[in-house]
Amino acid sequence: MTIDLHDDPDIAAIVPRLRDPDATVRRIAVLDLADLDGDAHVPLLVEALGDTSNQVRLEAARALEAFEAPATVQALARLLLDADDAVRAAAAQGLSELKQPASAAHLVGYIASGDSFVRAAALRGVRELRVAESFAPALAALDDADALVRREAVAVLGYLKRPDALPALMRLASQDPAPEVRRAAAGALGYADTGAVLPALLAGLNDAAWQVREEAASTLGKLRLAQTPAALVAALDDPYWQVRLRAARSLGRLRSREALPGLLAALEHSISNLRKEAALALGEIGSPDALGALHAAAGDPDPEVRKSARLAIQQIGQAA
Template sequence: MTIDLQDDPDIAAILPRLRDLDATVRRIAVLDLADLDGDAHVPLLLAALDDAAPLVRAEAARALEAFEAPATVQALARRLSDPDEAVRAAAAQSLSELKQPASAAALVDYIGSSDSFVRAAALRGVRELRVAASFAPALGALDDLDASVRREAVAVLGYLKQPEALPALTRIAAHDPAAEVRRAAAGALGYADTPAVLPALLAALDDQAWQVREEAATTLGKLRLTEATGALIAALEDPYWQVRLRAARSLGRLRSREALAGLLATLTHTISNLRKEAALALGEIGSPAALDALHASADDPDPEVRKSVRLAIRQIGETA
């Protein structure tokens, strides 16, 4: 595309530096282009994606994140295979910022790339666009040999929220060899509207990786699966406080009075975040049996805990 320099004096001032022999000068010129309003300078940024210097290509890739024309998306997708790691990372980051569903068409084909980095980046790019065309490739990618690809595929399916993906996601949550993938799957199951996912989530709540247990505890609360109450009460004794916190939060959502003893014990824990979450959960449950313990915690040294205690006391008073 030809740019009329008379109509674009700002671009005209930058052009000589884009042709400078010094790559550092060219990189700064790309930065200056990125600060311009409008999109007349986009062809120059696309040209900079083919610069001989990796630092210039990377800067151009970063600058193009704000432009979602098909040509731009395709150019960035090609740079996912750039020989320089920084350029690949910059292109992947820009593609992950896509907001227009129409942009997905330029990326879906890359999910089938022979390069695992490209496959993962393409999935990450289409993730939040929620386009139907990404469903089949993402479902197939759940069996990818690369864990990062499987993790991104799980995320895509979680955003699409298709019931047809639930059997595969439950399998992944319980049995994938990579903890990061099991965790992602446990979180993705949060859109399920069937108790059929309960066994997989209970298995995840007993996972060897605490991050998976934490995610499973969160999802069980979101789904309000009362059948998980006993397992969540047991999770209040998890070795990791992060799991205990999510279990307490979910027990509050379930509003199960079976959890009172465990939550009252948590109300005196040394970690203030756990005390806060226990107070909030007790307020959600609404049992007057918790009032004495809550009043005893009214002068907790942590102001956030005191605030949560006051809220819980007020909630119980309103429901009594």
């Protein structure tokens, strides 16, 4: 690396401190570099990633989060194998902020790493880049022994939205041993344009983990499948209000009149967020039979519930 110290006096003043024997001095020098405008100092930050002090490497990794270029992506990817957990976490965070699809080429190979942390971080880094090269390794990672890796692989496939991933995602949504993976898979199925995913989502509505039931209820509303209202109506009696809330929201999207009794009951629930969603759903359904309960809800102690009830009354009036 060659830097002309005469080009930037601010950088020139910091460079000697980057070579200081005292790690604290070097760390502060990195922090001072991070405060500079432009990107002329980026090569020095990349160099600092190889410092013997974990604190210096940590600050350099944090600073490089704001700069996306082949050299920085490659350097942060190598840092995923650092001996210090905090440094590894900072590198993973920086890589999760990538926006340029070309950056994925420097990360895809790490999905096959022997370190599960590295595999998960690489998958998280390529997730939003939506590159075709990430499909095959992400699909293979669905069978990883580590639940975090499987969850990140599910997220990658959810962003890619390829029909050929649906069978594997359906399998994980109903069969994976980890609740967080089943939940992620249930959410990822939301891009499907086929009713073939319905069995997996209906199984999700009966999952032992309420978080999975919540996600399945939400996804069913997004897909707007005609066969789903009865299952969602049953979910309005779920022991967890979070599941009831998502079911109410989905039933509103589906404009399901068979949900009226359950939604009217939800208007009197102790959780105000659920009362609000019930009111909004009743407005979307548009049945005049809900007007009496909605007028009562317009006097609810919670302002958000009152607002939702008034909006629902207005929607029903417009529909009529």
